[in-house]
Amino acid sequence: MRLMHTSLPEFKLKIQGAVLKGSPNKKLKIKGLESLKSAKMQSLRTGRIEKAVEEVSMDKESSKVEVIVMPRVPETMHTVIVKGYDKEENPTKAILEVINIIHPTEQVELDGFDNIDDRRPSIGKH
């Protein structure tokens, strides 16, 4: 189980299902996965996140659950692919470049929260 991965659509369904365990009326917003069209999500953590979503959703005071996915390491390196096509949509030329992106850390998402349970392992552990 530890080595398995969950598909992106299944991940989203699992999160939705976990919210509904709290109540069918509770709302869910997932942010940070918008640009991903396909991905395999770590199964062990998918399960733990399901549990966390369920726990927050079961809280009577929570009427909405937000799940935010952001880079753990706040500077990420990306490949940039610049592609050209002709009028018939045939490939003409492609250039590969790289760009490093600096992101805010999690503190910007935690304004106003006093009850924070940090369950992340240290960097390098799963």
Add this chain to the structure above:
Amino acid sequence: MKKLKIRLMEKGTGVKQGVPINMAFVDLKDIKAIDITEEEAANIIAEYLDSPVAINIFNMDAITTTSDGIVVESAITTMAAGDKGKIHPEFGILNMEAMEVTEDLITEEPHLKQIEAYNFEDNILFRGPNPAKKLIPVHNVVMTGAAINNNSATEVMNAVTMEEMLLPYLGQKQIMEDGDILLGVTGQEISVGIGMTVAEKFGRVFPTRQFKAGETAHGSGDYAKTLKENIPIIVAPKDVLAKYIIRALEAGMIPGKDIGCSPAVLNVAHSLGTKIDLDNINDSAWEELNSIGIKKEDLEKPSPQMTKEEIIETIEEIIPGVSKPKRVDSKDVVKKISININ
């Protein structure tokens, strides 16, 4: 009760939107005086300000280099970024590496000959961090929340508003010494000049000796002058910069060979009449220099052989760069405060 002394430059100080987060400048002596660690000091400052802040800790008895390879007194030994009252435990603080200055190092980095020339052999050299000791894979950067302190504490950003300010080392040195500083906007000459680096192991921006004197780190031709053209900046006044450049030139440093070929260095060297290695400056660097009006043929003309005093008197005409400049006493824009420690 213990008190931690800091110099605080509040968010908004400077030209345009100014510094995008608070800046805390701290003397290592003031940390040691109350027997706490640098990390404890950074956390105390973050908790006290409870808002985005960059924290730079200085050893005023150490030495460092500017991006173009001028050796100067004092150095930043630790940089941190704080927000929401905390320093991020993994990414919020980083130490610079103390460098052992050996003959081999000087052979690889000839600008370090200045150390012997200035009798700085007993002063510890710091530039950037050791890449093996940091978690962020690319830049020499620390961050917590919205606060970003980058390029070994010479560039600060707010990751949410996306505003940025450049703080080259000499301007920060002026602040630590209660001197005058120049507030302004970078302009095209600084945009080009900051790319004219020297090769350094554990450098402020690059961890390896990626770009040598005479080369450009930008390598982007005509575009280099616009890369960092419209960013608020705090620098040392040009007469102060000129004094450090002249000292390096008088120590035998050759622009384009030993030290970088930034517009400021080239123009001061030509005015003084010291040697410039024009042929060692590569085509990419010339392309960028040409784009801001610095031409090889002009530098090949006979030097006006100005004296140091004449250069300082006319420095505004000699060193280009910084638009909307405003010279101020740093004590008027940087508050000295003491934080009570429980």
